[in-house]
Structure formats: C-alpha cells, structure tokens
Amino acid sequence: MKKTIFQITTALALLAAAGAANAADCKVTVGLVMELTGPAGEYGQAGAKSVEMAFRDINAAGGAHGCDLVTDTRDSQSQGNVAVDAATQLVQVKKVPAIIGGIISSVTIPILTSVTAPAKIVQVSPAASSPTLTALGRDGKTNGIFFRTITSDSLQGIAAAKYAIDKGFKKLAIIHVNSDFGVNMVAEFSKAYKALGGTIVSTTPYNEKQSSYASEVTAGMAGNPDGLYLVSTPVDGATIARTWISQGGPQKFLLNDGMNSPDFIDSVGADYLKDAYGTSSGTTPTPSTDYFNKNYKDFSGIEPSNPAADRAYDAGAIVGLALAIAGDDTSKLKDAMFKVVDPNGTPIYAGKEEFAKALGLIKEGKPIRYEGVIGPVSFDQYGDITGPFRLWKIADGKVATDGELSMEDVSALKDKIK
Secondary structure, three states, rough: OOHHHHHHHHHHHHHHHHHHHHHHHHHHEEEEEEEOOOHHHHHHHHHHHHHHHEEEEHHHHHOOEEEEEEEEEEEEOOOHHHHHHHHHHHHHHHOOEEEEHHHHOOHHHHHHHHHHHHHOEEEEEEEOHHHHHHHHHOOOOOOEEEOOOOOOOOHHHHHHHHHHOOOOOOOOEEEOOHHHHHHHHHOOOOOHHOOOOEEEEEEEOOOOOOOOOOOHHHHHHOOOOOOEEOOOOOOHHHHHHHHHHOOOOOOOEEOOOHHHHHHHHHHHHHOOOOOEEHHHHOOOOHHHHHHHHHHHHHOOOOOOOOOOOOOHHHHHHHHHHHHHHHHOOOOHHHHHHHEEEEEOOOOOOOOHHHHHHHHHHOOOOOOOOEEEEOOOOOOOOOOOOOOOEEEEEEEEEEEEEEEOOOHHHHHHHHHHHO
C-alpha cells in the first residue's frame, strides 16, 4: 500500500512538473516584417529590436494570457514584393495572429492589400505614414485590421511647410524618392508651402539605390534655390546630399522624418549640416518615454533617437497587450487593439511593473489606457493616430529638438490652406 501511495504521489508530481513545463513552453508568435537591409535598413533594425524589448517586458510581467510572446522576424529588404512573400509565409504557414511592419509605406501597403486585409489579420506599422493607408481604410479595403503608431503625411507636410517658412526657406528645390510615401509627402507639403508664401523652383523624383544622383541634383539646382527639401532615406539621402554639396548647392536643408538619423549625419558630415532642419511625428512625454530612453540602448545597442525606435516599442506593447485581452480567441484581436488605449481605462506605462499592473486589470475585466513612449494615443476607425509634430535641427552633429507644432495648430493651418 505504501508503495502504491508513493507511486501515485510521484506520478502526480511528474504531472504537475509536466504542466508547469507546458505552461512555460506556451508561446504566441507574432510576425515581424521589417526592413533589416536596403535603403530603410537602419529603421527596420531599430524597429525589430524595439518590438523584442516590448515583448520581453510583457513576458517578464507574466506574458499574454499566460504565454510568452515571441517574434518571427523576416527581412523585407526594403522591397514590397519580398515583403509580400514573407508576410504570406507568416500568415498562411506560421498562422501568426498579427504582423508588425513594414516600416516604410512602399512595403507596408503591399503587405496590407495582398496579405493581411484579405486574411483579416491585424497589421500594425510603426512608421508607414502615407495618406494612401487612410484612403484604403476609407474605401473599405482594409477590413479594419490596419493600425499605425505614426501620424499621416497629409498632416506632416503641413507642419514641414510651416517650419520651412519660419526658418527662412523662401525658394526650395525638392528631390524626393519616387514612391507612394515620397509623392504624397511632397504633394501635401507643396500645397501648404505655396499657400504660406514659399516658392518651389523644381521638383525632382529619384529611384532608389542608384549609384549616382548627379543628374537629379543638377535638375534640382535649376532656378537657384536657397535650400533643398530632401525626402529620402538615410543611405540614398546621404549620397544625394553629398552630391548636392559637391556641386555647389546651398548648404541649407529641410529633411523628412526618416532623415533624423545618426548614420545620415555621419555619412554627410556634421560640418555641412549646420543649417539642416526637419519634422517628425512628435511625442508627448510620459513615464514610458523616460523608461524607454534609459533602457533601450542597453537592450539593443541602438540609440533611442533612431527613427521608428520609440513608436515600434509602442506597436509591440499595444499588440502584446491586445493579445492578452483577446485571450485564446485571436479573432477578437482587432477590437482588443482599441481596448488597449481605452480613454476611460487606468493609465499604464512601459516596463515590467506597469505591464504586470495591466495584465492584472485585464484579468479582472477592467479597462486600461496604455500611454506609450510617444505619448497617449487613440485610434480612429482607419487605424490612424493624431498627435503633435516635433521640429528638429542638426546641431553639433546630433539631432536636437527645436520646438513643437501642436495638432491644434496643424489643424488650424489645414483649415486656412483649404
């Protein structure tokens, strides 16, 4: 009898241990399609690390519905067709409940239209800012599954135009990447800049990854501009800026959000960028901002100021918490995305302790409001957010904040320009 009791006790202990092991092995895989190489490689590398950090913090707090969040990361190579193949594998073979990516619009849009929208799989982009994404939602072509943690270029173009006038850019040449992002950004900027009194002397598109941009620069310099509005990515942008400088172009630059980049500055040379300014989707600082800025570099080896880094952490955090809310039924993930940023919820910030608090509230069925690294956000019916715009300049070889343009100010300018 004693032997039987011992055997039963041992068996129960083994079952308990197996149960614990199974719980530890419980994983939810989220697909990442990031631009790890190519012209936008700097953005994607930072974005991937940010999502991994957010998942690490949620896992340390208890995980999503008791399961660890893990990433299956694929390199889009900054190309839409490669991104579609990667996303298709993640959705159809890996059966991921969500995809985070791409970083740039020319990668994000084909993933959305070819893969995630037809499959009704949630997609979140940390940095794709094209107005086309809003239009797709408005036209009913996204199935309501697309979200982004960056403001649309339709608003950033207005902010950039106002900043250009304020900084004395009266006659601008424009050189821009010939993509959905570049075309839309320039269209919105040009309309606002002209309405505010500026003159555009030339607009020159370029194709990515050319060995030389001498002809584009020559075309851009026609009309004797007093500065260059360069809408690009760090690698191509640095080549264009160096060519502009070597051909005698005025060393006064207006830059888009993605050019807020240490690699761009190092490649061009800080001495040539003493009169360089730019705009980015802004932030409203919260405790999450402090947490991220203090911990991100130790985790990733990348500066927290890297484009897309801050908002990619928020994308990861929102997806992770939404998975916790949805539980075993990932069909509820779309609705859970809105619940993570419930205006009536208890404020939650980044980091293990805060996420543990969030998971406890979720378990109790109580609402939460994640206030992230970029500030408190909410999504509209098209997955868009609104927020302020950061005005920045390059000083002593680093990007420094030069001011902020509020959402209210941008909206007022938009109404004035119509």
